Amino acid sequence: MTVTNIRGAGAGGVGRQLMSEPIALLGIGKIARDQHIPAIAASNAFALAATVSRSGGVDGVENHDDIAGLLTARPDIRAVSLCMPPVPRFDIAMAALAAGKHVMLEKPPGATVSEVLKLERLARAKGVTLFATWHSRHAAGVAQARAYLRDAQIKHVQIDWKEDVRRWHPGQDWIWQAGGLGVFDPGINALSIMTEILPNPVHLTGATLAFPENRDTPIAADLAFAGPAGMRVAAVFDWRQEGPQGWNITVDTTQGQLRLTDGGATLHIDGMAQKKDGLGEYPGLYHRFAELIEAGQSDVDVSPLQHVADAFLLGRRDVVEAFED
Amino acid sequence: MTVTNIRGAGAGGVGRQLMSEPIALLGIGKIARDQHIPAIAASNAFALAATVSRSGGVDGVENHDDIAGLLTARPDIRAVSLCMPPVPRFDIAMAALAAGKHVMLEKPPGATVSEVLKLERLARAKGVTLFATWHSRHAAGVAQARAYLRDAQIKHVQIDWKEDVRRWHPGQDWIWQAGGLGVFDPGINALSIMTEILPNPVHLTGATLAFPENRDTPIAADLAFAGPAGMRVAAVFDWRQEGPQGWNITVDTTQGQLRLTDGGATLHIDGMAQKKDGLGEYPGLYHRFAELIEAGQSDVDVSPLQHVADAFLLGRRDVVEAFED
Numbered sequence: 001m002t003v004t005n006i007r008g009a010g011a012g013g014v015g016r017q018l019m020s021e022p023i024a025l026l027g028i029g030k031i032a033r034d035q036h037i038p039a040i041a042a043s044n045a046f047a048l049a050a051t052v053s054r055s056g057g058v059d060g061v062e063n064h065d066d067i068a069g070l071l072t073a074r075p076d077i078r079a080v081s082l083c084m085p086p087v088p089r090f091d092i093a094m095a096a097l098a099a100g101k102h103v104m105l106e107k108p109p110g111a112t113v114s115e116v117l118k119l120e121r122l123a124r125a126k127g128v129t130l131f132a133t134w135h136s137r138h139a140a141g142v143a144q145a146r147a148y149l150r151d152a153q154i155k156h157v158q159i160d161w162k163e164d165v166r167r168w169h170p171g172q173d174w175i176w177q178a179g180g181l182g183v184f185d186p187g188i189n190a191l192s193i194m195t196e197i198l199p200n201p202v203h204l205t206g207a208t209l210a211f212p213e214n215r216d217t218p219i220a221a222d223l224a225f226a227g228p229a230g231m232r233v234a235a236v237f238d239w240r241q242e243g244p245q246g247w248n249i250t251v252d253t254t255q256g257q258l259r260l261t262d263g264g265a266t267l268h269i270d271g272m273a274q275k276k277d278g279l280g281e282y283p284g285l286y287h288r289f290a291e292l293i294e295a296g297q298s299d300v301d302v303s304p305l306q307h308v309a310d311a312f313l314l315g316r317r318d319v320v321e322a323f324e325d
Numbered sequence: 326m327t328v329t330n331i332r333g334a335g336a337g338g339v340g341r342q343l344m345s346e347p348i349a350l351l352g353i354g355k356i357a358r359d360q361h362i363p364a365i366a367a368s369n370a371f372a373l374a375a376t377v378s379r380s381g382g383v384d385g386v387e388n389h390d391d392i393a394g395l396l397t398a399r400p401d402i403r404a405v406s407l408c409m410p411p412v413p414r415f416d417i418a419m420a421a422l423a424a425g426k427h428v429m430l431e432k433p434p435g436a437t438v439s440e441v442l443k444l445e446r447l448a449r450a451k452g453v454t455l456f457a458t459w460h461s462r463h464a465a466g467v468a469q470a471r472a473y474l475r476d477a478q479i480k481h482v483q484i485d486w487k488e489d490v491r492r493w494h495p496g497q498d499w500i501w502q503a504g505g506l507g508v509f510d511p512g513i514n515a516l517s518i519m520t521e522i523l524p525n526p527v528h529l530t531g532a533t534l535a536f537p538e539n540r541d542t543p544i545a546a547d548l549a550f551a552g553p554a555g556m557r558v559a560a561v562f563d564w565r566q567e568g569p570q571g572w573n574i575t576v577d578t579t580q581g582q583l584r585l586t587d588g589g590a591t592l593h594i595d596g597m598a599q600k601k602d603g604l605g606e607y608p609g610l611y612h613r614f615a616e617l618i619e620a621g622q623s624d625v626d627v628s629p630l631q632h633v634a635d636a637f638l639l640g641r642r643d644v645v646e647a648f649e650d
Contacts, residue, residue: 087639090528112635113438114628115528178532178641203415203440207503216641303439310437312637314412316503316541319644 002301003292006127021290022049022077024070026092027084028057030172031106035135036083039282045290050074067092071099078102079293081286085174086111086181090119097122102129104289108188108305109133111179120300130298131289134192138284139264140276145251146197148269152253154198157225157233160248161190162241165219166325175217176323182217184308186247187237191304193249193264194233202227204307207315212323219323223311327626328617331452346615347374347402349395351417352409353382355497356431360460361408364607370615374402392417396424403427404618410499411436411506415444422447427454429614433513433630434458436504445625454617456610457625459517463609465601466585466592470576471522473594477578479523482550482558485573486515487566490544491650494564500542501648507542509633511572512562516629518574518589519558527552529632532640537648544648548636 023046025036037058040048050062052070057063064070070077080096081104082089090110096103097119109132110116116132123130136142163186174180181188194202202225210220219240225233247263259268267274278284292299348371350361362383365373375387377395382388389395395402405421406429407414415435421428422444434457435441441457448455461467488511490500499505506513519527527550535545544565550558572588584593592599603609617624 111639112529113638114526114631114635118526118528121526179639181638201439201443201446203443204437211642306439306634309631309634309638310439313438313506313634314436314504317536317642 003297003299004124006124006129006296006298020047021045021079021293022047022074023079023081024050024052024074024077025058026052026067026070026080026082027089028053028055029083032083035282036081039286040081042283043286043290046079046286049077067095071095079289080104081289082106087174087177087179090115093119094122097126097128097130100126100128102131102289102293104131104133104285107132107134107192108181108185108308109300109302110305113302113305113309116300116302116305120298123298129289129292129296130300131285131292132300132302133285133289134189134196134301134304135281135285136189136192136264137196138278138281138288139193139262140278140280141260141267141274142193142196142264143277144267144274145258145260145264148258149197149251149253150199152199152255153229154227154231154251154253156231156252157194157198158250159190159194159233159235160246161187162236162238163245163247164241165239165323167245171325176215178216180217181308182215183219183221183237183239184217184311186239187221187235188304188308189263190235190237190247190249191307193260194235195301195303195307197251198227200228200231201303202231202233204310204314207311208318209311209315210318210320212321213319214322219320221311221315225307328622328624329449331449331454331621331623345372346370346404346618347372347399348404348406349375349377349399349402350383351377351392351395351405351407352414353378353380354408357408360607361406364611367608368611368615371404371611375399392420396420404614405429406614407431412499412502412504415440418444419447422451422453422455425451425453427456427614427618429456429458429610432457432459432517433506433510433633434625434627435630438627438630438634441625441627441630445623448623454614454621455623455625456614456617457627458610459514459521459626459629460606460610461514461517461589462521463603463606463613464518464587464589465603465605466599467518467521467589468602469592469599470583470585470589473583474522474576474578475524477524477576477580478554479552479556479576479578481556481577482519482523483575484515484519484558484560485571486512487561487563488570488572489566490564490648492570496650501540503541505542506633507540508544508546508562508564509542509636511564512546512560513629513633514588515560515562515572515574516632518585519560520626520628520632522576523552525553526628527556527558529635529639532636533643534636534640535643535645537646538644539647544645546636546640550632
């Protein structure tokens with residue numbers, strides 16, 4: 001159970017009112033421009049009222065250099081969404097929570113598990129909503145996959161998350177720096193789906209991580225997990241994939257096969273395509289953030305990041321050829 | 326808070342009865358022979374009734390080849406203590422808990438954090454005691470250090486854990502294998518003291534891990550943590566220490582300096598030696614295990630292992646010269 005109550009439901013709700021809640025977006029990089037800004041623009045619950053960026057904000061939107069400037073200038077803004085990489089994000093998240101703001105965190109929610117637990121404690125103490133998002137959980141096939149597996153006897157799960165890093169993460173230096181997760185930056189999306197759809201927790205039993213000799217984070221990883229009654233999960237993350245790209249999860253159960261493709265957006269059960277549902281990934285996240293604020297709840301599930309930390313802890317390191325961007 | 330109630334206090338207690346509770350010891354290696362067997366021999370609460378070992382048991386004590394043999398032959402034994410390395414320990418711990426045994430785990434409590442959380446869930450479901458031990462927390466200066474720091478304003482903590490791996494871990498191949506933790510095997514003792522004596526949680530902000538080019542685990546590590554109000558912790562773990570060996574923690578506070586040496590066994594405050602207290606490390610652990618069983622409680626604190634996982638996750642990897650045992 002990752003949802004916790006922070007106060008009486010209904011107080012200060014924003015989800016169902018006619019006026020949109022002003023929200024500030026902090027960290028205006030690729031993910032903010034590609035996903036957050038369009039999702040907020042399409043949202044009935046939120047209106048983009050300010051940004052914090054040192055490298056340029058958004059046309060027509062008030063911009064501040066740092067969180068301190070935002071907090072001073074706009075006490076009326078009660079909700080903030082943090083899109084910068086995890087390493088610089090922690091201090092900003094602490095400052096926002098300390099100022100009594102509702103906070104939404106891009107994935108991964110922290111550079112370490114311990115710091116996410118600190119944010120959770122502070123949010124609880126301040127009585128505000130903390131939402132550690134996992135956007136892939138809102139992909140169009142995930143909720144139905146979870147429902148299908150709820151009572152299934154699962155035999156084996158195969159996760160293949162294979163993409164070309166040059167195509168999907170051009171110039172994102174931070175992903176190669178210590179704490180930037182490397183191939184686990186996309187791979188954690190697969191783990192966030194895995195932990196959402198499997199009815200019982202699994203634990204890592206082995207891992208191999210391939211580090212380019214000139215980089216601090218892995219370019220590929222093989223993981224093995226074990227669950228109840230002999231259930232096994234095998235996961236392959238690879239950033240060296242040329243040609244067809246793939247983000248697929250196949251679950252074999254005693255009653256049939258479930259297959260999530262396109263990062264969770266497409267669901268087949270025994271080869272039959274299922275209807276898509278939900279609002280889509282980032283619109284789904286903002287809808288959920290509004291719901292959590294409305295209900296006086298937080299939603300912080302560290303399990304995907306915990307599995308990544310466990311993989312670094314338990315995994316064997318292989319050094320592979322240098323990677324040049 | 327790491328202590329949780331598993332059932333009504335007093336049921337099935339062993340701590341204060343006249344007869345000793347039979348206990349089985351599983352994994353008869355160096356730590357079992359050096360510490361566990363003498364501590365059980367000196368304990369009023371427990372009597373060593375059986376062992377599980379494939380490499381030779383203890384003279385005069387019934388030995389079984391595996392946990393299944395023990396469980397079948399000795400249903401009367403309600404408490405087991407697991408001393409094997411973390412990687413092979415999980416399945417054995419699950420089997421013992423599933424059979425309704427009270428379980429005590431050597432440190433670290435698992436090869437991953439997620440598996441410890443699984444053990445905790447199973448212990449709760451079965452209504453038995455799970456005790457994830459941290460022996461250094463029972464060193465003679467730790468309880469007083471915790472009391473001194475409870476209301477202190479801490480400025481800086483310096484941890485130096487420097488020992489010669491050849492002297493202290495001869496032939497322990499598993500510590501060099503993935504999941505064996507390397508220098509974090511002793512270093513986690515320092516982190517277990519740190520998390521015990523500091524009144525507020527800290528989180529890792531940076532780490533450098535030195536991996537010998539022929540090994541899967543680090544031989545040295547530098548860690549930096551941050552706490553409230555600008556408090557900082559610097560930790561240096563090094564297995565390459567020749568000459569004087571040292572396991573020291575120095576805490577500078579606004580009212581004075583606290584210094585734990587000898588792995589926590591000796592405490593100085595402002596240069597004044599303090600009286601030692603407690604039963605000693607392993608006698609203290611068995612006393613506590615009996616208390617937990619008596620009270621119907623579990624004690625599982627993963628925070629030291631969480632910090633190690635965070636260090637592997639966030640840390641920069643340096644490759645250093647090969648290490649030959």
